[in-house]
Amino acid sequence: MSATNTENLRPVIPAASDPLLLAASAAVAAVFVRAVRFTPVELRQGPAQKIFYVHAPAAWVAFLAFSVVALAGVLYLWLRDPRLDRIAESSAEVGLVFNTVVLVTGPLWAKPVWGTWWTWDARLTLTLFLWLIYLGYVVLRGAIDDREMRARYASVLGVLGALLIPFIHLSVYLFRTLHPQPIVLKPSAPSLPGEMLTTLLLSFLAFTLLYIALVRSRYRLATLYLALEQERRV
Amino acid sequence: MPTNAGYYHAAYLAAAAIYLVYAGTLLWRARRVHARVVAQRRTV
Numbered sequence: 001m002s003a004t005n006t007e008n009l010r011p012v013i014p015a016a017s018d019p020l021l022l023a024a025s026a027a028v029a030a031v032f033v034r035a036v037r038f039t040p041v042e043l044r045q046g047p048a049q050k051i052f053y054v055h056a057p058a059a060w061v062a063f064l065a066f067s068v069v070a071l072a073g074v075l076y077l078w079l080r081d082p083r084l085d086r087i088a089e090s091s092a093e094v095g096l097v098f099n100t101v102v103l104v105t106g107p108l109w110a111k112p113v114w115g116t117w118w119t120w121d122a123r124l125t126l127t128l129f130l131w132l133i134y135l136g137y138v139v140l141r142g143a144i145d146d147r148e149m150r151a152r153y154a155s156v157l158g159v160l161g162a163l164l165i166p167f168i169h170l171s172v173y174l175f176r177t178l179h180p181q182p183i184v185l186k187p188s189a190p191s192l193p194g195e196m197l198t199t200l201l202l203s204f205l206a207f208t209l210l211y212i213a214l215v216r217s218r219y220r221l222a223t224l225y226l227a228l229e230q231e232r233r234v
Numbered sequence: 235m236p237t238n239a240g241y242y243h244a245a246y247l248a249a250a251a252i253y254l255v256y257a258g259t260l261l262w263r264a265r266r267v268h269a270r271v272v273a274q275r276r277t278v
Contacts, residue, residue, distance in 0.1 A: 021257065028253070032246055046236035051245040058249065097256045101249045108245040112238035210253070217260045224267040231274040 024213040027206035031199070039199040051109040053199055056184075057207035058101040059127075063165050065095025065211060066134060070162035073155035085151035086226070088158055090218035092137050094211060099131045114178050122175035126168045133161035147229070 035053040042049035072088035107117040144150035172181045184190045
């Protein structure tokens with residue numbers, strides 16, 4: 001057997017026995033049930049407003065994930081620790097999944113409320129650009145064989161991509177848009193009735209837990225890829 | 235009140251499907267790569 005630092009390769013943990021992923025999935029399922037069954041319907045928008053409890057937390061987690069990519073990228077460029085690159089890689093892929101949920105659920109909410117699936121206003125367009133940048137990030141990683149070069153280029157792209165996040169959040173103040181202004185993440189108190197706010201906050205928590213669980217699983221996969229690369233070089 | 239529950243049913247189903255498919259690909263890739271690492275070690 002080769003003498004590499006991957007000899008203590010962990011066995012693959014089936015998703016069904018990963019306690020954190022199980023807990024996160026259960027939390028998200030519970031929030032879905034609470035949103036559907038036990039949260040009042042908003043009178044003006046009707047039941048379609050309940051998309052809010054998926055759409056907004058998914059957007060929050062996508063922003064969180066890409067911020068982690070940027071932070072890990074900066075730290076990688078400074079410290080050159082490959083674990084930071086694996087964290088960035090994992091967070092980018094998971095963030096892309098949550099950003100996809102935002103882009104799918106957004107039009108499903110826009111159609112009944114705005115009368116159109118899509119409009120090229122600042123927030124929607126920038127969110128689509130964010131998705132494209134991190135899709136490019138994932139493709140870039142797959143296109144470069146040299147590990148150090150891949151980590152360096154990806155770190156730079158990850159940092160630059162995250163610069164869009166504050167613009168997306170502030171776009172509803174800076175540009176004319178159909179998109180509503182923030183009702184929770186704003187300087188003044190949240191403007192939501194109590195039951196709706198509780199469901200939304202629980203949803204934020206459940207989605208954040210799901211993000212952590214998925215990044216953990218993806219990080220293990222990145223470690224496995226590293227082991228495979230090292231075995232091939234021996 | 236508007237009757238538009240179909241949209242939120244579709245959104246919840248789409249979100250659940252996206253997460254499940256992604257979690258599934260994680261497990262599938264992990265098994266595949268793990269098997270390749272083990273096979274590689276046997277040949278060395």
